[in-house]
């Protein structure tokens with residue numbers, strides 16, 4: 001009789017241990033699936049700086065208005081037969097964004113036909129600019145402060 005009681009107790013103990021093991025692995029599975037669901041629900045953000053192209057022709061800048069995020073680079077390509085001196089407004093002082101001035105950035109060198117000038121925008125705001133050698137040709141670059149959510 002005592003032997004049966006010990007055997008029964010042992011079987012019960014094993015059953016309880018197996019049950020605990022099953023419960024803990026189920027809990028782990030639930031936890032990990034909850035975590036991945038949370039990750040999937042995170043808004044996707046674009047962390048990489050982007051590169052934008054603006055071309056300059058006889059008719060001016062194309063596109064003449066662009067929106068970028070802080071840290072992005074814009075390359076101005078000269079496809080005209082006019083020297084291209086991109087600079088921030090106002091003309092002729094260029095004081096709105098003094099660094100955004102091709103002559104200053106390239107030591108007085110202006111992109112000739114087919115050449116380009118790149119500038120990385122690190123100041124938030126809307127920056128009106130012009131071609132200093134043909135100041136009626138204008139455009140603007142809107143620099144967004146944060147991350148643009150890509151859906």
Ligand SMILES: [Cu+2]
Nearest residue numbers: 087091092132
């Ligand atoms: Cu100017």
